[in-house]
Amino acid sequence: MPLPVRPPPGGRPRRSVARASAVISRTRLAAALMLMISGGAMYGLTTSEAFVLDPGALRVEGLGYTDAALARSLIGLDAQPRPNAFRVRTTELEAALAALPPVRTARVEVQLPDRLHVTIEERTPIMTWHRGTRPSSWTSRAGRSHRGTALMAQDPPSSTCAPPSLQ
Numbered sequence: 001m002p003l004p005v006r007p008p009p010g011g012r013p014r015r016s017v018a019r020a021s022a023v024i025s026r027t028r029l030a031a032a033l034m035l036m037i038s039g040g041a042m043y044g045l046t047t048s049e050a051f052v053l054d055p056g057a058l059r060v061e062g063l064g065y066t067d068a069a070l071a072r073s074l075i076g077l078d079a080q081p082r083p084n085a086f087r088v089r090t091t092e093l094e095a096a097l098a099a100l101p102p103v104r105t106a107r108v109e110v111q112l113p114d115r116l117h118v119t120i121e122e123r124t125p126i127m128t129w130h131r132g133t134r135p136s137s138w139t140s141r142a143g144r145s146h147r148g149t150a151l152m153a154q155d156p157p158s159s160t161c162a163p164p165s166l167q
Contacts, residue, residue: 045086046084046086046087047084048084050113050114051084051085051086051112051113051114052081052082052083052084052085052114053077053082053083053084053085053088053110053114053115053116054077054082054114054115055072055077055078055082057114057115057116058072058075058077058115058116058118059115059116059117059118060072060118060120061117061118061119061120062119062120062121062122063120063122064102064122065102065122065123065125066100066102066103066120066122070100071097071100071118071120074093074096074097074100075093075097075108075116075118077116085110085112085113085114085116088108088110088116090108090109090110093106093108093118094106094107094108097118097120101123101146101147102122102123102125102146103120103121103122103123104121104122104123105120105121106118106119106120106121107119107120123140123141123142123144123146124140124141125138125139125140125146126139126140126141127139
C-alpha cells in the first residue's frame with residue numbers, strides 16, 4: 001500500500017539534491033590531512049629528546065631557609081627517565097614545594113626547550129625555640145608556628161631577650 005505524499009506548501013515540488021557520498025570532497029580531505037599533521041606534531045613534541053628537561057638547567061631562586069637539595073628532590077629532575085617539557089605538571093610541583101614549612105609560595109615555569117625556572121617566596125622566621133643546639137620550632141611573621149627544622153638549610157635568627165637589669 002503506497003503512502004500518500006502531500007505536495008509541499010506553495011504548490012511546487014521539491015527538487016532532489018544529488019549527493020556524491022562516495023567521493024571525498026577536497027575540503028574534507030584537507031581537514032583530515034591537517035588533523036593527521038597536527039597529531040604527528042604533538043606526538044613529536046612530547047616524545048622528542050630536544051625537550052627533555054636538563055637537571056643542570058634547573059634554576060631555583062628565593063631559597064634562604066629551605067634546603068636546596070630537598071627542593072631539587074621534590075622537583076624530581078634527577079629521576080630517570082627525565083620528564084619532557086610539555087608533560088611537566090607545574091601545579092603539582094608548586095603544591096609540593098608550597099607544602100614545605102618555610103615556603104609561602106612557589107611558582108614553577110617551563111622555559112623551552114629544556115629549562116625549568118622555580119621562584120620561591122619564603123616565610124620569615126621571627127622567633128625560634130631551641131632544644132639543645134638546634135632549633136626545634138619557629139614562628140613566622142604571620143604568627144604561624146612551624147615544627148622541625150630538618151627542612152631548613154640554615155638556622156633562623158634566634159630571638160634573644162636580655163633579662164631586665166636590677167640596677
